[in-house]
Amino acid sequence: MESTARAGIDYRANHALTIKEFPYIIRWRDDRCKRCGSCTAVCPVRAIVPAVRVQRVVSSEGATPTPTAKRRVVHVVEQVNDMERYCTGCSVCALVCPNEAIYPEFNPQNKFLHYKNKGGEGYKRGGRRNDPSISTLDRIKFTRISMLTDPALDAGRHEFRVRTYLGRILSPDRLPLSVQGDMLQVDRGKDIFIPPVREIYPIMIGSMSVGALSPPMWEGLAMGVTYLNEIEKMPVVMCSGEGGMPPRLLRSRFLKYFVIQIASGYFGWDEIIHALPNMVEDPAGIEIKYGQGAKPGDGGLLMAQKVLKLIAGIRGVPMYVDLASPPTHQTKYSIEEAVAKMIQSMSMAWGFRVPVYPKISGTKTARAVLNNLARNPYAAALSIDGEDGGTGAAYNVSMDKMGHPIASNLRDCYLDLVKQGKQNELPLIAAGGVGKKGNLAANAAALIMLGASAVSIGKYIMQAAAECLGDEYNRCNLCNTGKCPRGITTQDPKLYRRLDSAKVAERVVEVFKAADVELKKIFAPMGRSTELPIGMSDGLSIDDKAMADRLEINYAC
Amino acid sequence: MCRLAAVTSSDYVSPMEPVLALETMKEGHDGSGLGLTLKDLGGEFEKLKSYPILSGICSTKGMETLEGFMKKAGFKLKHQWNPKVKPRKGIEARDFYFATAYDYPASYKHKSLSEKEDLLLNTRLSLRRIGEADQSIFVFSFYPDVITLKEVGDPLETAEFFGLDKDTLKAKIILAQGRQNTNYAIYLYACHPFFIQGFSTMTNGENTAFVPIREFLMGRGLPGYIGYNSDSEVFTHILHYTVRQLGFPLHYYKDVITPMKDNEISQRKDADALRLIKQSMRQLCIDGPNMVIGFTPDGTCFMVQDSKKLRPGVVGGLKGKYGLMSEECGLDSLIPKRDRAKDIFPMKYDMVIVTPEAKEVKVWNQLQGRV
Numbered sequence: 001m002e003s004t005a006r007a008g009i010d011y012r013a014n015h016a017l018t019i020k021e022f023p024y025i026i027r028w029r030d031d032r033c034k035r036c037g038s039c040t041a042v043c044p045v046r047a048i049v050p051a052v053r054v055q056r057v058v059s060s061e062g063a064t065p066t067p068t069a070k071r072r073v074v075h076v077v078e079q080v081n082d083m084e085r086y087c088t089g090c091s092v093c094a095l096v097c098p099n100e101a102i103y104p105e106f107n108p109q110n111k112f113l114h115y116k117n118k119g120g121e122g123y124k125r126g127g128r129r130n131d132p133s134i135s136t137l138d139r140i141k142f143t144r145i146s147m148l149t150d151p152a153l154d155a156g157r158h159e160f161r162v163r164t165y166l167g168r169i170l171s172p173d174r175l176p177l178s179v180q181g182d183m184l185q186v187d188r189g190k191d192i193f194i195p196p197v198r199e200i201y202p203i204m205i206g207s208m209s210v211g212a213l214s215p216p217m218w219e220g221l222a223m224g225v226t227y228l229n230e231i232e233k234m235p236v237v238m239c240s241g242e243g244g245m246p247p248r249l250l251r252s253r254f255l256k257y258f259v260i261q262i263a264s265g266y267f268g269w270d271e272i273i274h275a276l277p278n279m280v281e282d283p284a285g286i287e288i289k290y291g292q293g294a295k296p297g298d299g300g301l302l303m304a305q306k307v308l309k310l311i312a313g314i315r316g317v318p319m320y321v322d323l324a325s326p327p328t329h330q331t332k333y334s335i336e337e338a339v340a341k342m343i344q345s346m347s348m349a350w351g352f353r354v355p356v357y358p359k360i361s362g363t364k365t366a367r368a369v370l371n372n373l374a375r376n377p378y379a380a381a382l383s384i385d386g387e388d389g390g391t392g393a394a395y396n397v398s399m400d401k402m403g404h405p406i407a408s409n410l411r412d413c414y415l416d417l418v419k420q421g422k423q424n425e426l427p428l429i430a431a432g433g434v435g436k437k438g439n440l441a442a443n444a445a446a447l448i449m450l451g452a453s454a455v456s457i458g459k460y461i462m463q464a465a466a467e468c469l470g471d472e473y474n475r476c477n478l479c480n481t482g483k484c485p486r487g488i489t490t491q492d493p494k495l496y497r498r499l500d501s502a503k504v505a506e507r508v509v510e511v512f513k514a515a516d517v518e519l520k521k522i523f524a525p526m527g528r529s530t531e532l533p534i535g536m537s538d539g540l541s542i543d544d545k546a547m548a549d550r551l552e553i554n555y556a557c
Numbered sequence: 558m559c560r561l562a563a564v565t566s567s568d569y570v571s572p573m574e575p576v577l578a579l580e581t582m583k584e585g586h587d588g589s590g591l592g593l594t595l596k597d598l599g600g601e602f603e604k605l606k607s608y609p610i611l612s613g614i615c616s617t618k619g620m621e622t623l624e625g626f627m628k629k630a631g632f633k634l635k636h637q638w639n640p641k642v643k644p645r646k647g648i649e650a651r652d653f654y655f656a657t658a659y660d661y662p663a664s665y666k667h668k669s670l671s672e673k674e675d676l677l678l679n680t681r682l683s684l685r686r687i688g689e690a691d692q693s694i695f696v697f698s699f700y701p702d703v704i705t706l707k708e709v710g711d712p713l714e715t716a717e718f719f720g721l722d723k724d725t726l727k728a729k730i731i732l733a734q735g736r737q738n739t740n741y742a743i744y745l746y747a748c749h750p751f752f753i754q755g756f757s758t759m760t761n762g763e764n765t766a767f768v769p770i771r772e773f774l775m776g777r778g779l780p781g782y783i784g785y786n787s788d789s790e791v792f793t794h795i796l797h798y799t800v801r802q803l804g805f806p807l808h809y810y811k812d813v814i815t816p817m818k819d820n821e822i823s824q825r826k827d828a829d830a831l832r833l834i835k836q837s838m839r840q841l842c843i844d845g846p847n848m849v850i851g852f853t854p855d856g857t858c859f860m861v862q863d864s865k866k867l868r869p870g871v872v873g874g875l876k877g878k879y880g881l882m883s884e885e886c887g888l889d890s891l892i893p894k895r896d897r898a899k900d901i902f903p904m905k906y907d908m909v910i911v912t913p914e915a916k917e918v919k920v921w922n923q924l925q926g927r928v
Binding site for chain 2: 144146153158159161165169170171172173175177179182183184185186194197199418419420421422423424526527528529530531533534535536537538
């Protein structure tokens with residue numbers, strides 16, 4: 001202690017953090033700042049504050065140099081060194097600054113995780129896995145290009161059918177068909193259950209709940225999806241996430257564009273069940289959430305500050321209480337019996353007219369789940385959410401370290417179905433990291449050619465349609481706090497008023513139209529246009545031999 | 558691009574006729590091989606129509622193995638035809654080329670055709686397995702009234718190598734295929750036409766959807782769906798699966814390999830069935846560019862195009878003799894005295910069907926679902 005004191009640091013200062021431990025360091029320019037206060041007012045975590053300092057200023061006036069030192073009080077913008085108010089790097093300060101006087105800079109030497117556990121509480125956040133490395137999906141290339149021996153198709157001229165199926169598909173030898181004359185007719189007398197199947201666009205919007213998302217964000221996505229269906233004739237579907245749906249939407253003809261999710265908290269299902277007799281359309285599907293790629297084994301969580309009147313009403317709960325969904329469905333003790341029962345119950349609720357499928361997080365045990373579902377004639381699909389998926393709230397350790405990459409998980413499952421000859425019967429939906437680096441169409445096409453019938457996106461659409469600030473360097477990632485500076489994941493009207501739902505909808509439409517063109521640009525040179533190239537693995541290559549072997553695709557370098 | 562020439566006739570025709578038709582289509586170098594499948598045989602096989610004929614190639618050692626195997630399996634030799642091989646430069650002669658008619662094992666004499674077909678298929682597959690590793694046995698077909706000949710070389714020279722210009726071997730239906738030299742390794746099992754249980758097809762073009770189709774077929778649990786040394790073999794197996802295994806009328810082959818858009822399907826009287834087929838057989842959709850010529854066990858011949866018609870194909874002739882060709886010059890060679898104005902160039906929705914004995918040509922239209 002004595003020696004410390006001699007060095008000019010007391011014990012309080014010694015236990016404080018230097019700014020170098022922080023993940024983002026604020027770069028503020030005194031000479032450009034006009035002290036308007038916009039940045040400090042807008043900072044969602046109060047990481048910067050206006051402060052007053054005494055400065056010694058040397059100045060000279062007159063014809064000859066006559067330096068004079070003065071002490072004066074100046075106003076500055078300071079970064080606080082409180083880990084509870086760390087700068088998240090969201091850059092909203094830079095967004096509002098009229099003079100480009102401030103911005104946060106990523107500090108790769110930070111020791112953030114060493115300290116972000118005050119009170120013995122692990123670091124919780126929203127967002128995605130903080131791993132900026134290039135994902136397997138982004139390393140996959142399309143290398144079977146039709147050249148001369150088989151003419152390539154023309155993405156601009158030829159007809160393309162970029163569609164897929166959601167629902168259990170009967171094996172050809174089980175189709176209830178009979179020959180009448182030289183024509184086949186469906187023989188209703190054969191008493192074979194024909195499962196419901198929807199023709200959908202192969203990129204779905206994944207499950208993000210009303211509650212996790214702000215009203216204008218959810219509404220913007222919903223409007224965009226509806227526009228795509230009704231005007232652009234692209235059958236894009238969107239999953240509700242756990243937390244129900246706006247009551248009027250449940251009773252509207254637009255319900256057919258939505259997959260309703262049921263998860264372990266059953267939030268929103270009171271309202272849904274009550275709306276059932278008044279539904280004029282069936283939903284596109286029912287997704288039973290058993291797991292989430294971003295936080296496998298963890299339940300859902302909507303924090304109290306996000307449970308405002310609208311959300312409480314839809315979910316049928318009191319306002320301002322934490323809404324935690326358990327990690328597992330409490331009534332489920334075995335896949336053989338209980339999961340099958342749940343699938344059948346949900347099917348029965350809609351008279352077996354709606355595809356019902358489970359969603360699991362990517363896991364080494366996915367094949368066991370798959371094989372069970374393959375034997376269940378009511379299971380309509382299996383959605384697998386890989387580790388690069390996102391979430392509104394979870395422990396950092398769950399997000400960063402738990403879960404399975406989607407590429408090999410999906411491929412294993414597809415090849416398992418191939419072995420059983422059931423690859424066309426149980427569609428696989430792949431999610432988690434699709435469009436992580438912005439390559440939506442390429443990632444989607446890669447997964448499809450590895451064996452997915454469809455892919456699901458979440459973070460990508462939040463970034464592309466609503467300018468979500470998050471990235472793999474832990475930027476922003478405040479979804480759990482209700483302080484989303486873009487107004488995407490907040491229930492605070494002051495924040496979500498910033499977000500224009502019409503703009504979001506417009507961007508959703510643009511994103512899907514552009515992805516559609518890009519998918520055709522991938523499929524055309526590979527000579528595919530009529531059906532989705534599901535499992536066309538000979539078209540893929542990767543620049544890593546081990547990955548190529550693991551995925552059973554070509555190695556090219 | 559492969560050259561394809563098929564003939565269907567009410568009279569017996571020499572295999573040289575379609576081979577010469579192939580010759581008219583020749584452009585540039587072509588030394589990669591000839592494949593011939595003959596059905597409804599004349600000549601020395603005319604009186605042996607109910608006996609299955611094993612067609613293939615063997616080494617001396619392979620022939621010993623094969624004879625022993627067939628004897629043990631209970632097949633009795635009925636008749637053997639061997640081509641009178643005339644050496645040709647560039648064609649490496651193998652030890653034995655054969656087409657051998659057998660009588661069924663005693664236990665199969667009174668079994669159904671379907672059971673007999675399964676026996677023949679399994680026997681062919683067993684022989685293939687035995688002889689494939691050391692290439693001592695190649696077997697291409699084992700079926701009543703069908704012979705298949707294949708060898709690597711210029712198609713016309715290969716036909717002459719087999720002595721077909723002097724032989725009495727004839728048939729009413731002949732599929733002939735000359736492979737252009739676009740394949741890197743020339744392997745006999747990759748050579749068209751392909752055959753399985755009375756169904757045969759040959760194709761030109763590449764099959765971009767090959768891998769998903771192959772994986773789907775291999776998952777059907779049928780032992781014959783193996784091989785796939787060529788991406789075109791799946792076309793034969795899709796035909797077999799659609800017509801024999803599922804019992805669909807022949808024209809549904811077109812609906813399986815080139816399914817229509819939903820609004821087009823809605824116009825068909827069998828729309829409900831078509832929707833289910835489109836879903837359930839999604840993996841069997843081809844994306845071209847392909848033109849397929851084939852025959853079914855009853856002697857019906859057909860030609861179909863991919864859904865964009867990216868390959869040529871023409872059918873024409875006279876009552877009693879029709880040619881199905883990849884190029885019109887082949888038709889001019891085969892049937893010069895026909896009315897060319899009546900030649901049919903099938904478009905993307907068409908399936909040209911020539912009834913047995915070449916009695917009638919019909920164009921079945923997929924949009925309308927009728928002829």
